Amino acid sequence: MSQIKKGNIVRLGFDFIPPAFIPKGKDENHQRFEQNARSDYRSLTLEEIVVLIENGNRADSWEHILVCDPFIPHQIRHNNFFGLVRIGAMEPIYLEYRNLKLESGIYNSTIVSCDIGDAVAIHHVRYMSHFIIGNDVILSNISEMETSSTAKFGNGILREGESEDLRIALELCNENGVRSILPFDGMQAADAYLWTRNRQDLQLQNRFKEITEKRFSKTRGSYSVIGDRCIIKNSQNIKNVNIGSDAYIKGINKL
Secondary structure, eight states: OOOOOOOOOGTTTTOOOOOGOOTTTOTHHHHHHOOOOOOOOOEEEEHHHHHHHHOOOESGGGGGGGOSSSOOGGGGOEEEEOOOOEEOOOOEEEEEETEEEEEEEEESEEEEEEEEEOOOOEEOOOOOOSEEOOSSSSSEEEEEEEEOTTTTOOOOOOOOTTOOOGGOOOOOOSSSSTEOOOOOTTTHHHHHHHHHOOOOOOHHHHHHHHHHHHHHHOSSOOEEETTTTOOEEEEEEEESSSEEEEEEEOOOBBO
């Protein structure tokens, strides 16, 4: 049976990390602020808020929408904003890639607690939560983009409070799992070879696991990232990703 939770609408976009897993003296955005240390955001002016509302935009609180200069409110139309949303510098331009030309700005989308880079074109992204978007990015016609607070981005680690059965492993060489290895960002074929071919050396196997775990923080709350100059269009579900710069993705069902 499906378990559908209900919550107060004013909390949509907040409580990303359960309070028990927020380090002392930090808040739920501490990882986000480390990933994106940009400091030139400012609050909206009253005049800008009026224009945004006239353009069909809605926010749970306009105080939670921060922007950079120059800011062009006329290039933000028919969107829903929840949580802390930070928007980079804007320009009166369009972005073009392979004959796809889109006006820069944010249009017909739902944005939940995201950082958006400079001169982006976001069109018809039906739901995007807890993403950091780079500069000069095109996002068009995407159903769902989301991030969980325990996202591991393909690495074989555990976040705080997670049980061992949630660890990501690759079962290589055979299908019964006895040669499974823990993947990590930057893994090469030689790493996989050494890990799968020396199963009798338990000390070595444990060291491989220790090295993998020490490369990454166990702290919850990392955001998904879309790098500069990426183009993603006509896609369905994108979750817990770290996409580097200059990627071109189209027509995917689940990533």
